[in-house]
Amino acid sequence: MMNKFMKTIALSMAMLCLGAGAAGAAQFSDAQSSKNLTAAQLASKLQKYDVVFFGEYHDQSEIHQYELELLEAMYKAKGAKLALSMEMFEVDNQSKLNNFLADTLSEENFLAASRPWPNYRTDYAPLVNFAKEKKMPVVAANVPRFLAAHVAKNNASTEGIAEQYLQWLPKHTYAPEGAYKDKFYAQMSSPEAPMKLPPARLAAVYAAQCLKDD
Known part of the structure; x- marks a missing residue:
């Protein structure tokens, strides 16, 4: 709608x-x-x-x-x-x-x-x-790429981002469970994926992608 x-x-x-x-x-x-x-x-x-x-x-x-x-x-x-x-x-x-x-x-x-x-x-x-x-x-x-990188490097957390940069973050961020997350994980884990990430890193990178989406 x-x-x-x-x-x-x-x-x-x-x-x-x-x-x-x-x-x-x-x-x-x-x-x-x-x-x-x-x-x-x-x-x-x-x-x-x-x-x-x-x-x-x-x-x-x-x-x-x-x-x-x-x-x-x-x-x-x-x-x-x-x-x-x-x-x-x-x-x-x-x-x-x-x-x-x-x-x-x-x-x-x-x-x-x-x-x-x-x-x-x-x-x-x-x-x-x-x-x-x-x-x-x-x-x-x-979202500025350095903020998405911060989220990816800090276990999906926005903590530690300087107050002056908060204006550039979405008011709400979501990293939904379900089909979207499943598809993202499958894509990033496939042999054709441009980036090879260990499972422990996927959650943080997924959160960074959702930050960009939001």
Whole structure:
């Protein structure tokens, strides 16, 4: 259920995969009807929602192109009511992001100070630059990585974090039992996992991931 009090639509870069077609113009698949939709058709369907989550594989350029096309289509539909929220930016860099959008900070200085992902220029800059052109707010959505690392290194605890950094933590954090945790443990324990962790470390790393989710 969408929170009726939310006033913006946020296109977030990391959660719900909407589907995509072949090379060229973006095509999305409606999971209920199995029909293909253009970006404009999908944007029309999404107008009734306050928040839209867009899932991605971070290293697939085609998906980032589809994100841009959907963002452009949603801007045509929603205009000034639209905001862009991005996982790749961490909340302690919001002021730097705002200054870049306001043209009071150069792109070079912005990127030097904001810890962008390696593929920012090719895959994420088009989204940010479109938002900048349209004077659209861009929200840095992720917890600072040094705080997530603190949780991972301190047995899932946020104790010891300096008071000045508490503003960047979510008001509530959850590390739920159940299917999500089971899937996380299975993925991190699989032979294909990029990180090989001993069982004793999984709980702390899971808590750090949940902190980012929250």
